[in-house]
Structure formats: structure tokens, C-alpha cells
Amino acid sequence: MDDRPATETQSPTGLEALRERLRLLYHGHSSGALRFQYAVMMVDLLIVVFFVASPVLRERPSFLWIDYSIATLLALDITARAMASKDAPRWLRQPTSIVDVFILLTLLFPLWLANLGFLRVLRLWSLSRSGVFWRPLVRRGYAPWREVVQSAVNLITFLFVVTGFIYTFFFRKGSGFTGYIDALYFTVTSMTTTGYGDILLPGPWGKLTAVVIMLAGISLFIRLGQAIFRPQKVRYPCPQCGLQRHDPDAVHCKACGYMLKIPDPDE
Template identity: 55%
Template sequence: MQRMRIRARLRALYHGGSRQAVRFRIAVLAIDMAIIAFFIAAPFLKAEGWVFYALDYAIAALLAADLAARALAYSDLKDWIKRPIVWVDLFILATLLFPAWLFNLGFLRVLRLWTLVNSEFFWKTVGHRYDDTRVEDVTRSAVALVVFVFVVTGFVYTGFIGRYEGIGGYVDALYFTITSLTTTGYGDIILPGVWGRLVSIAVMLGGVGLFFNLIQTLTRPHKVFHACPTCGLQRHDPDAVHCKACGEQLCIPDDGR
């Protein structure tokens, strides 16, 4: 009985529409942003020794508590554990719990930013005014590009520092990532060997693809999400009266945005 009350309370806080629930979710998101800031600053903080490890384990405790609470608040635990975002968070938790062994994979923690911006939890709380709008589409595309840059930078930093004189620090890895992504390629930093060339190719192809996706999101006509009752087509022009796929009459609500 006590467990059922706890689950009902957590479900109301994580998924409810009350003022208290909204405040709770905003507080959770504020903690998430602080965690992301720590992840980005981690390569510079590791030199601080015990301070870094104290912050690392404190954030691990917060993330573990949040994951446990979300699991209890979810109606179907088996369905919850199958979600890719949950697996990303579990992996991030592992890097926090075992920093001495998994710190080289710590750059993947920035994926937490991607999971945050791609969660309905975020758009129903902080971004509720822009849910299902162009702002949401642009934000998702921009964050995908930013996360790609930081993940690649972390990979280059951990994989090539000390093995190649051109990568002497995190800024050098970031510089290489940006110049490769933009296909500028000044030639002052070139990763050696076959693996270096493969990394450079992956950065150029992936980065250019994400960059053009962002440009496309900024320039293409905005579509609203409204499922057609007949064919199920979900994206329509904001002023659409009929479905372009099947001709069914639509009644898209105008929320004043």
C-alpha cells in the first residue's frame, strides 16, 4: 500500500499538471542542466583530485535517485527499461560510479543534453510554450549538432592526446573537430594513421549532415503535429483544412502561438 502511494505521488509529480508538479519538474530540469555543465567541465576539473570525485559521486547519487523515481512513476517498468534514452542515462550513471575505469568514456555524458532536449518531460515543462512548434524543431537540430561536436571532441581528446603532438589539450581537440566539421581543414592538426583518417571522414560526413539538417529546419515551412483521423498523417500546414494525403477534413486547433 505504501509503495502504491509513493508511485501515485511520483506519477503526479512527473506527469501531472498541477502547479506543484510543474515546479517540481522545473527543479529537476535545473539539476539536469547543472549535471550537463559538470559533464562539459569534467576534463578540466579532473586535475582537482578529491573535489572532482566528490562532485562525481554526488551527481551519481542524484542521477540514480532521478532514474529510480522515473521508473516508479512509469506505468510499465518493462516498457520504460526498453527506451533508448534510459539506456543512455544508465551508461552515464556507470561512468559516474566508476570514474577511475570509465573516465575515458566520460565524454559520452554530454549525451545527457541530447536526452534532455529530446524528452517530452522537457517540452511539457520548461518548453511548454514552444511544444510542437518551429522552436522545438530548431532546438532539437541545434542540440544534435552541439552534442555531436562535444562527443567527437571528447573522443579525439581521449584517443589521441599524448599519441600525437598536435593534440596537446581539449582545446586542440575542439579546434580539430570544428575545422573538420566545416571542411576548412587548415592542415595544422591532422590525425595520424588509418584511424585518424577514418575519424576525420566520420566528422566531416556526420557534421555536414547535421549542419544541413539544422539549415533545413530553419528554412523549411513549419508543420504542426495533428494526426489525420483517416490516414494518420501527422504533419500538416498550420492553416490546413484538408489532409494532403487523403483529403480528409481537418480541424487543427489554433492555440494562439
């Protein structure tokens, strides 16, 4: 017969207690959890700044030291998020998680995957869709700006990914910071279809690259304009048909007519 107290037999194991603690930190609403989420957000933004500048910094002696330090932080963050998730395999299959794992690989093998380093800026895109990033902002009343911010982030991410691509494959050899600025300048003039013509990419691949940048840039600018100027919507999934976006004062779902109970944003 087991004479141990019931509380002892029902207490969570060390791993389960750690997972519960991580859930409270990453998904909780307490003041301590919000402070943790803000700290994670700031560290992520600093990491993104390093990723933007990494094509230029790659030749510095301290680059590998910073690279592996960030790899350690990112590995710990991915592991913690997976443990905090109720369904870790499903979480790992999400596009944002796949992007983060790929970025981790470029950090762990910077010499082998050097030509793919510009894709690390995609971390900004995955961050803009992270619940850890938006949860504290939503509680402070910034939920209506979510679509605008995500559209702006899509544009900024595309800008710096393309800049890194052009710098890596067209300007990199001995060009340094000046070459990176030229790559950024070419990307902006192509995205805006200004086309001054003072900087051109050589060969047919350069022309095809410029065409892709123009088409994608116009689409992202239009998307950002729509997010800014069209009427504000709130995210509230309809319990019956699943429609996600509704007018703030909507009483019935426009798709199925179901009576909605959208909470006031100030509550």
C-alpha cells in the same frame, strides 16, 4: 465480515501513492508540477555542463566526489521516472532511458570506464527528447521551436562527444585545458570542412576520424538548416494514418485526407 470503511479498503498502498505522486510531478500541468519540472530541467543542464568539462576536470581531487554526487542524483531521477511511468519495462527499453542508464554506469565506475566518459554528453540529447523538458515549454508556446532546438542539440551533442573522444584518445596525456581546446578546434574545423591543417590527428585512424567528423558534421548542419528555414509544421498525429506533422492551418491530412481538428496553440 469486514467492518472497515470502504474508503479505507480502496485507499492506495504506500508504493502506489508514491507512484501517483511522481506521475503528477513529472507529467502534471499544475503550477507545483511545472515548478518541479523546471527545477529538474535546470539541474539536468548543470549536470550536462559538468559532463562537457569532465575530460579536463578528471585529474582534480574533487572530481570523484562530484562524480558520485551526480551519480546519486541521476539514479534517483531514473528510479523516479521509471516509477512514474505506467509501463516501466517499456520505458526502460527506450533509447533515451538506455543512454541514461549507460551514463549512470560511467558515473558509478569512473575509473574502469574512464575512456568512455566523453559519452556522458549524450545526456544532452536524451534531455532534449524528454517530456519533462518539453512539457513546460510547450505550455509557454515554444512547441513550434521543438524541431529546431532538437536539431541544434544534435549538432552540439555531436560536437562535444567528438571533442571528448579526440581529447581522450589523441590529446589527453598531459595536455590539460589546452589539449581540450585543440580537440574542440580540430572538431569544428573538420565539421565545417575548413581544414586549416595546423592541427592534424596522427596515423590512419586519425584520418578516418576526420573523415567521419566531416561527413556527420555536414549532415547535421544541413538538418539544422532545414529545421530553421523550411515552413513551420505542427505535431498532431492523424487519427487515421498516423502522420505526425501538418501545416498549422491544415484542415485535411495530406496523406489520407482525414479531416483534422488541430487545436489552436493559444488555447
